[in-house]
Amino acid sequence: MPVAVATDSTAYLPDPPTGPAAVAADVWPTVVPLTVVLNGVPGLEGIEVSPADVSRAMTGRRDAVSTSRPSPEQFVAAYRRLFERGATGIVSVHLSAELSGTVEAATLAAAEFDNRVTVIDSRSTGMGLGFPALAAARAAAGGADLAEVAQATRDAIDRTFTFFYVDTLEFLRRGGRINAAEALLGTALSVKPILHVRDGRIAVRDKVRTASRGLARLVDLAVAAADExxxxxxxxxxxxxxxxxxxxxxxxxxxxxxxxxxxITEAGAVVGAHAGPGLACVVVHRRG
Incomplete structure (x- = not known):
């Protein structure tokens, strides 16, 4: 087994390839789930809690949903399984440390494995994390060593851009993912916010008056990020x-x-819990 790749459940990866491309499944990223708490009941994202569960909870009380990082013990168990399967090293890439303590938990776990695990902060989430994780998997499938897989991951991070629209900033404000001053922009004069992930943080990128203009602006920003x-x-x-x-x-x-x-995928429970129903997000990954 080559270098293994681990990520977390906020990557919202597509399904593993089948048919002629199935070789990539040998190094498909191992996913460590975050926890979502719905009305006081915890569950693992993507396993015990679905996006539909979150949407239903959020249409009731707005404080009915919260999230928490995986424990270091979860990462230790995942890394140990990969090494037992024959991995020579692990690149573990996760959602932004500015948004979650997941990178910290992975780093604590990695310390138990004598520099055989490299933890990387994607500075994003969703496929802003997923594209770098897949780049790592492709590099590993090609026989790259630990340092080369880590570099491929970092290069992919630098070529990935995330933009999104939400109907309200209230959920992001309640979860501490955006500050109160920026949240106020989303309520003044019915302004609709366009956000992006910059240096690992969520920030207001533009403001529009209607949802339709917001979606059109997302397309403009994505095309500009693609460049040529x-x-x-x-x-x-x-x-x-x-x-x-x-x-x-x-x-x-x-x-x-x-x-x-x-x-095209529905955002998972963790991102959905902070963005709220109506989220529309575009992630652009420039190829090398």
């Missing part, structure tokens, strides 16, 4: 499949032949 490069694109949503399909269609038209892989 060939790109892979992921579109995430929470309880808003029509928005996701509209975004994906508009991006296909605007990007044309530059668009290679495209993924």
């Amino acid at each position: 490069s060939a790109v892979d694109v992921a579109v995430h949503h929470l309880a808003a499949p029509e928005r996701a399909e509209a975004l994906a269609g508009a991006l296909a038209v605007r990007l044309g032949d530059r668009l290679h892989d495209r993924h």
Whole structure:
């Protein structure tokens, strides 16, 4: 087994490849789940708690949902399983340390394995994390060593851009992922915020008046981020499949032949808990 790759459940990866591409499944990232608490009951993201569960909870009390990082013990167990399967080293890439303590938990666990685990902060989440994790898996499948897989991951992080629209900033404010002053921008004069992930933090990028203008602006920002490069694109949503399909269609038209892989997925419970129903997100990954 080559270098193994670990990530967490906020990567929202596509399904592993099958058929002729199935070789990549040998090094498909191992996912360590975060915990979501719904009305006081904890569950593992993607295993015990679904996006639909979060959407239902959030239409009731706004304080009904909270999240927590994996424990260091969860990471120790995951790393140990990978080494027992024959991994020579592990690259473990996770959501931004500015948004979660997941990187810290992974780093504590990695200390038990004598420099055989490299922990990397993706400075993002969703496929802003997922694309670097997949880049790591491709490098590992090609026989790269631990340092080379880590470098491939960091290079992918630098070529990945995340933009998203939310109907309200209230959920992000309540979860401490955005400050009160920025949250106020989203309530003044019915302003609709366009956000991006910058240096690992969520920040307001633009302000529009309507949801339709917000989605159009997401397309503009994604196309600008692509520049003239060939790109892979992921579109995430929470309880808003029509928005996701509209975004994906508009991006296909605007990007044309530059668009290679495209993924449309519902955001998982952790991101959904902080963004709220109606989330629409575009992640652009420039190919090398």
